[in-house]
Amino acid sequence: MPKSPVLPVALDPDLDLDHLVRAIAADAAPALASSLxxxxxxxxxxxxxxxxxxRLLEAAVAGEPSVHDRRRVVDVARRCARDWVPLQELEHCCQIVLTVLFRHLWNVARPRAAQDLLGISAGAAQILPRVTTMLRRAYIDEMGRTGGRTVADLVVTTLWNGGDVASVARVAGTGMPGSCVLAALSPVVPPDETDAEPVRFGAVPPGVLGQLPAGGMCAASPDREWLIALLPAPHDEDPESRPAVRNAAIRLVAACHAAYGRGFVAGLAAVTRDDAKAAIEEAIGIGGLLASLGEHDQVAFLTDAAVGVALAGRGDLRHRLESRLSVVRSHEQLWETLRTLYRSDLDRGRTARSLGIHRSTLDYRLSRVEALAGVSPTSVQGILLYSAGLYSAELGDDDPAL
Structure with missing residues (x-):
């Protein structure tokens, strides 16, 4: 390591810096293994x-990365990009290394060297953002050069890990929408395929990408179990009340159905700059709930699925509903009639056509439900009761994690 005007004052001049570097690296290893x-x-x-x-020590002492330091940091970033190490984990690695580095410096510093070490610490705080930007630029450049991943992959991975997605997108040369909705898309497993291998997503099919609105992006989640899409939303408006966002999600669900040959659902959540990771978790929770209910080709925000969300965490309430409606559930024909009625938004003509029966037959079945359970299926009370019962029956005995 080149001599620095600060190091001889702060550290013992006889200190073996190569040994110090190796000790810091060894000390950082457990944290890297457990945190990344x-x-x-x-x-x-x-x-x-x-x-x-x-490189970090030299840059902290000098207050600015040298040309040599920059080149070596870039080399590290390019290697990690080629090896598919997530960008955020590389950034976290730098933070861990700096923390361990200064812990060691304090342990080996000469007496009364606190002021010098505080100066080095201040220098590190100033140069870390510049080093991080260098890492990002080199990583993204190498990612584009080697192929196999897109900027959308990088943005989704950063969102997934709770990273600074706006900064990453800016370095990558793409703008993040000022307001956007995250869609977590998942296939619905048919009842006769519950033992089949789950879908593992890779590159997003062109037919799905073609349905993205201008400024949107879509990529597989890092665990490859979801497709994550970012959909631009109008500024200063509640995205849940805007049909354009829902319609974009519906088109994506239909495109996924066509591309993968099975029904899809999408959980939706507005992305906030303060906690983008929470939006991922919310969207995946809603998407998982819709999939567990067998709701083919459906999209929903949290408020749309409020009944299902409330029931998902209340096994006792589900058992009460099962007992309350057991007399109706014992008549499979009546239970399926209720399910079709509510999926048809109470449109009796559509319900009758879906069931292949006459309107008068439908009216008779609904009157039978009222006679058995004491509540009309088309009253406000009945809609709440029977909808909750249908949700509960689909959820079963397990408590889905939301």
């Missing part, structure tokens, strides 16, 4: 971290 969930202990951090320690 994708790469973790599987990646060859021991080949990268010592170089990062040297």
């Amino acid at each position: 969930h994708s790469a973790g202990s599987r990646y060859e951090w021991e080949e990268i971290v010592p170089e990062l320690v040297r």
Whole structure:
């Protein structure tokens, strides 16, 4: 390591800096293994971290990364991009290394060197954002050069991990919509295919990408179990009340159905700059609920699925509903009639056509339901009661995680 005017004052001049670098790298290894969930202990951090320690220490002391430091940091970022280490984990690696580095410096500093070390710490705080930007630019450049991943993949992964998606998108040369809705798309598994292997998503089919609105993007989640889409929404308006957002999600669901040959659903959530990760979790929770209910080709925000969400965490309430409506559920024909009626938005003509029966037959069945349960299926009370019962029956005995 080149000599610095600060290091001889702060540190023992006889200190073996190569030994210090190795000690810092070894100390950082457990934190890297436990904190970086994708790469973790599987990646060859021991080949990268010592170089990062040297570069970060030199840059902190000098207050500005040298040309040599920049080149070596860029080399590290490019290698991680080629090895498919998530960008956010590389950034987190730098933060861990800096934390361990300064802990070691305080341990080996000469007496009364606190002021010098505080100066180095301040320098590190100033240069870390610049180093992070260098990492991002080099990583994104290498990702584009080697192919196999898109900016949408990077944005979705950053969202998934709770990273600074706006900064990443800016470095990647793409703008994040000022207001947007996240759609978590999932296939609905037919009852006769519950033992089949789940769909593992890779590249998004062109037919799905073609349905994205201007400024939207879509990519597979890092675990490849979901398709995550970002849909632009009108500024300063509640996206849940805007048909354009729902219609865009409906078109994506239909395109997924056509591309993958099975029904899809989409959980929707507005993305906030303060907590984008919460939007991912909310959208996936709603999408999982819709899929568990067998709701083919449906899209919903949290408020749309309020009944299902409330029932999902209340096994006792589901058992009460099962007992209350058991007399209707025992008549399979009547139960299916209720399900079709509500899926048809109480349109009796549409319900009768879907069931292949006459309107008078439908009216008779609904009167039978009222006679058995004491509540009309088309009254406000009946709609709430029977809809909740249908939700509860689809959820079963397990408590879905939302």
